Amino acid sequence: MTPKQREILRDLQVKISRLDSYVGRLRRQLQLFELTNYFDSAFALDKGEFTAEEISKLLRFNQRLSALEQYLCELGAKESIPLAARVSDLNDPLDDYEIEATLLLYTRRR
Numbered sequence: 001m002t003p004k005q006r007e008i009l010r011d012l013q014v015k016i017s018r019l020d021s022y023v024g025r026l027r028r029q030l031q032l033f034e035l036t037n038y039f040d041s042a043f044a045l046d047k048g049e050f051t052a053e054e055i056s057k058l059l060r061f062n063q064r065l066s067a068l069e070q071y072l073c074e075l076g077a078k079e080s081i082p083l084a085a086r087v088s089d090l091n092d093p094l095d096d097y098e099i100e101a102t103l104l105l106y107t108r109r110r
Helices: 003-038 041-046 052-088
Strands: none
16 A cells, blocks of 8 residues: 555544544434433433433543544644655655554542
């Protein structure tokens, strides 16, 4: 696969990922809206489900993670430019590369 083909494929994968994330957020917001209109918060607690406040906090957390994902994808694309040039250079020993990110989450117990 050529560097240009890799770039096009990566761009499509990023766009699909963003679209999937956005659709997921819309679905969760729709579920939150529908559930809170038909059931009170006591019903959610009786079923062992999340309360409306907990769902709202989780949605905000998910939005932050989505923004972080978008930033990391953009940073990866920016950092790929010089690496792709090196891969296409026959005199450069670099023939492939991967960019990875690790996210660690620490929670506090209350």
